[in-house]
Amino acid sequence: MLVYFVNHSTAPINLGGAERSMMALVEDWYASDPEFEAVFITKAPRGKFVDALEERGWAYRSFRYRGWTIPNDTPPQSEITFFANDDYRSTLEIIEMMEQRRPDLVVTNTLVAPWAAFAAAVVGVPHAWFIREFGDLDHGLAFQIGRENTFQDIALMSQAVFTNSIALRDHIGAYIDVSDVQVVYPRIDAAAQKVRATEPPAIRPFGDGIDLAVTVVGRLADSKGQWRVIEALGILRERGLRVGLCLVGGQERPDYDVSLTRRAARLGVGDQVVITGEQANPFPFIAAADVCVTPSGIEAFGRTTLEYMLAGKAVVASELGGSAELVSDGTTGFLFHPDDTTALADALERYARDPELRTAYATAAESRARELIDHEFSNANAIERLKRTASAEPYRLPNIARYWFSLPGHYFATAGRGPRITLSFIRTRLRGRLGAVVKRPLAALRRRIAR
Template identity: 75%
Template sequence: MDNLPILGDASREFAFNAATGTVGSKTVLVYFVNHSTAPVNLGGAERSMIALVEDWYATDPDFEAVFITKAPHGKFVAAIEERGWKYRSFLYRGWTIPAPNPPVSEITYFANDDYRSTLEIIGMMENRRPDLVVTNTLVAPWGAFAAATLGIPHAWFIREYGDLDHGLTFQNGRRETFEDIGMLSQAVFTNSLALRAHVGQYIDESAIDVVYPRVDVDEVTRRAAAAPAVAPFGADPGLAITVVGRLADSKGQWRVIDAIGALAARGVRASVCLVGGQERPDYDVQLLERAARLGVADRVVIAGEQAEPFPFIAAADVCVTPSGIEAFGRTTLEYMATGKPAIASRGGGSAELVEPGVTGYLFEPDDTAELADRLELYARDRELIVAHGEAGRARAVELVSHEYSNQAAIARLVETATAEPARLPNVARYWFSLPPTYFASAGRGRRITLAFIRTRLPGRLRAVIARPVSALRRRRSR
């Protein structure tokens, strides 16, 4: 259940004080809107938002954060409760969705949740009005809609491309979605220069701030010293490679498996440990089958989701970020912080973290042979592993104290609390009420729900029949 009684009226007159990071004599009250339940693990977006709030509290102990998050409760709410922070959860999805052209029953089913929750969030903000609303990731706009309905300043953290990296579909089109983000926000942040350039096609790039996710290098080093929960490599791994990240086509673990196969054909032995949960119940089986076809199945270990991934990084010689494109590449920075050479694709934010030939290498995501070439350099030169690892850690220390730090973002956010907000027309609240009203009338909700279940059931049954053990394991993890 939600842990937060929203009481009182926090509306006030104020003036920004840049020296203290506060508004007048009162601290900024900020509502942070989260897009995910984090059913299996905290993603990079959630971890980055939590780190930002922690840094803000460290800057100003009287600052108050309240979280609006997606229901049902998962790892994100657990992390919030562990820190003693306030939150309320709501049923909603988003305006970026997993697949294009969903059936009408699916659109209507989720519209009921989305817009009913928007009305409830508006009521929450009226009951205790924040100085600023911050939306985390481009997925869910409902907090931004509520803020604009009430004339509350709003900031948006874009931490992904959406379609290019996660395969999401923009319900109203990519250009239209980013333009709306710009229209609804008095400050927009991206987590890399690469993503800022991408978003800058649709929003004035000069108005977009960059904030690198905070990685505590000393904390990473401490946690990496522990023993891995399971053995990451066999007795004779050759070049030991670790890849951390959700198992999915878009994350590109298959590229590393193909590269290991190419190295085996050259007479170079290499092994990989894959650390992370998976989107599809049978995806680990598909990766192992791919490795078997290449004759390297004995050199692939799938460790699964791990509470402590850093010992697996420490056990490797080199680490790889093999996704086609990453908005930032937190794992790339974590590899470097652990003192490991990092190999990453040239797509997205990782390319601005790695110094080729100094802290690691870059490769074209469509060129597995180039990835194999980079790995072979390390397999044949152990001194290069040490040199690039040491340089990588020094580079990580430099990056976490960069101009694109949380401290700079906090100062910008406090200033944003005094900005002139966007306003939706008064009729917007009526528009938000229409889907729930339709859903509740004349038994339509039951018919829509049944139709929605019918569209989902065949795919779920096929997954259970094809991979029953994997399906049960995923259900238990959720």
């Protein structure tokens, strides 16, 4: 059985949860089915995702495309046209790839990039879609055709739809019938995590003289909420508690760590915060903590929450999104509303003042986590559903769709429009980049060095 898996990101800094979950699904499918073969369609240019594919010896092809959920809700017309040329040309190339070697099934990973779904509908191949994010609520993305229309189109073009949490399934249930949507929790290798946690941390995670050691793992970004924990440290300082915080993860914006450091200094807790940057092995930093926190505004699943629990750590997590399915409030940890940093501080204070409570919650959390990694929402059940989907009747686009996908290329190639659009797009980008240099010259320099 030949299955094409479609990835939305180059993973320039590290593999995200979506990529890791898809690769774990493919590994499990290979382990259980000798007739299975996976080929990956992924975004160009090369990044960490292609590195991971090559390490495993898996076949892939890269294409230049963006998506139908984008960072800007009001992009200039030149930007829309510029990227449409890439998106539609790649769709035509993916159609040709499917015609040269026809798959039994196409699987799109995350809601961001629909191009292989369109290609499958042109060729007449069954399609399945894994939705692993809210899009706008968690990543700040804008739906180009609106949230409702996007989810309706996902359902229309797919013979099977999966989400990575009950919370996300319920969310899309406002727009589509989810009676047949299947929940699949990400597979986490508990044994491998335990072994990796025994390694010494690459950087000393905490200073001396602290009442509580707290670790947060995740990309440094506003949406991930590390600033909320820093605010809570400031509140706890006023209550006479000194809490150490270790932040593990890369960052979207080169100067974001500076803004977090300044916030901590302003609150008088600058010497209590350690920012490690991206770490190939985050588990020693989890092992070194007394408590771990998932402070995001909302998470579709909350992979790090489950990893904290598997490590036997008491947790505090946002009550919005998937983490609320994992943490039993008042039994395995505490939940708080992301708008209420005082409640986050209260939870940390309870842990700091009651080590026995920490221990009890940590034990309960690990037990609960081991139940969650052996459950009905497993990869094995997802694989069985995908096998059945391969024999489903596919959604078909009309024959003229192939011509529609070629139109942006024709437009670019006609009467010098392509160079004009490209120059207009470059001018728009340059204005934005120059503005960023003027406002944050140090950050711009760090971004250039990083690239």
